[in-house]
Structure formats: C-alpha cells, structure tokens
Amino acid sequence: MAILDIVKYPEPVLMEPTSAVEEFDDELRELAADMVATMHAAPGIGLAAPQVGRSERLCVLDLSVGDDEAELMVLVNPRVVEEHGNVKDEEGCLSFPDLMIIVPRPERVVVEAQDLDGNPIRIEGEELLARCLHHEIDHLDGVLFIDRVSPLKRDLARRKIRRRIQAQDW
Numbered sequence: 073m074a075i076l077d078i079v080k081y082p083e084p085v086l087m088e089p090t091s092a093v094e095e096f097d098d099e100l101r102e103l104a105a106d107m108v109a110t111m112h113a114a115p116g117i118g119l120a121a122p123q124v125g126r127s128e129r130l131c132v133l134d135l136s137v138g139d140d141e142a143e144l145m146v147l148v149n150p151r152v153v154e155e156h157g158n159v160k161d162e163e164g165c166l167s168f169p170d171l172m173i174i175v176p177r178p179e180r181v182v183v184e185a186q187d188l189d190g191n192p193i194r195i196e197g198e199e200l201l202a203r204c205l206h207h208e209i210d211h212l213d214g215v216l217f218i219d220r221v222s223p224l225k226r227d228l229a230r231r232k233i234r235r236r237i238q239a240q241d242w
C-alpha cells in the first residue's frame with residue numbers, strides 16, 4: 073500500500089473524463105487500496121482516480137475518515153441514477169487545498185456502481201453522503217466543484233487560486 077501524490081488544480085487530468093474500468097484485477101485492487109490510504113492520510117472523506125493522476129472510473133469515500141470500516145466505499149464505474157432536492161453547503165476538495173466554497177448539490181442521490189469484483193452495487197445517500205458521492209462522481213466526469221458555482225464565484229475562486237500559486241502557497 074502506498075500513499076500517492078494528490079494532483080492539484082489546474083492539472084489537466086482533473087478536467088478530463090475517465091474511462092470505464094473493464095478489468096477487475098489485482099492492479100485495480102492495488103490502485104483502490106492506495107487511494108484509500110491516500111484519502112485517509114490527507115485526511116479526506118473522498119478521493120477520485122484523477123486526483124492521483126489516473127483515468128480509471130474509480131473513487132473511494134469514507135465519511136468516518138478511517139474510524140469505521142463500515143463507512144468505507146470503493147466504487148467502480150459509479151454513476152448517479154437519481155437525484156432529488158437541492159441544498160447549498162460549504163465543501164472542500166483535496167485538489168484545492170484550503171479552499172472552501174458553497175456549492176449546490178442534490179439532497180439525496182441514488183448511485184449505481186460495481187465493487188472490486190465487478191458485482192453491481194446500489195447506494196442511496198442523503199445529506200453529506202449525497203454531497204460527497206455527487207462531488208466524487210463529478211470528478212470522474214472531469215467536473216470540479218468550481219464548475220458548479222456561478223461564473224462570478226468561479227472567477228473569484230480562480231483569482232484566489234492564481235494568487236496562491238504565485239505566492240507558492242498551493
């Protein structure tokens with residue numbers, strides 16, 4: 073198990089859609105284990121493959137940040153099949169260190185995915201879990217949280233990021 077480097081905005085890999093996983097092999101298992109270790113070390117509650125520079129449709133989530141094994145989810149080829157409601161709340165992203173923005177997301181989502189053996193799984197999430205599932209699956213489509221806010225807010229966030237990159241504080 074290895075802790076991988078987390079890719080930061082504006083690396084192009086973060087803006088590219090991922091490809092479906094077709095081989096459920098040891099390599100996939102190893103990548104998933106490394107992503108879980110990387111998410112826990114960060115620490116974070118979710119991590120998608122592009123954030124470690126990979127283009128597989130794979131993400132990991134753990135709202136307990138390692139405290140409760142039952143909360144760990146490894147989702148292969150996930151997609152949101154239902155979304156209900158809309159709530160605005162503050163969120164962050166490991167690819168945007170220390171940047172918190174208010175983002176609208178569904179209040180409840182239903183996600184279909186596969187496990188590491190290729191078996192179909194279905195997850196219903198509300199509130200923070202819905203937000204996290206939606207955020208991570210967005211990553212797999214090359215969509216970032218700054219893409220979910222108004223152009224004005226996006227501009228402000230980009231300016232802030234540019235200043236921090238120039239100050240080498242990113």
Ligand SMILES: [Zn+2]
Pocket residue numbers: 164165166167207211
């Ligand atoms: Zn993120």
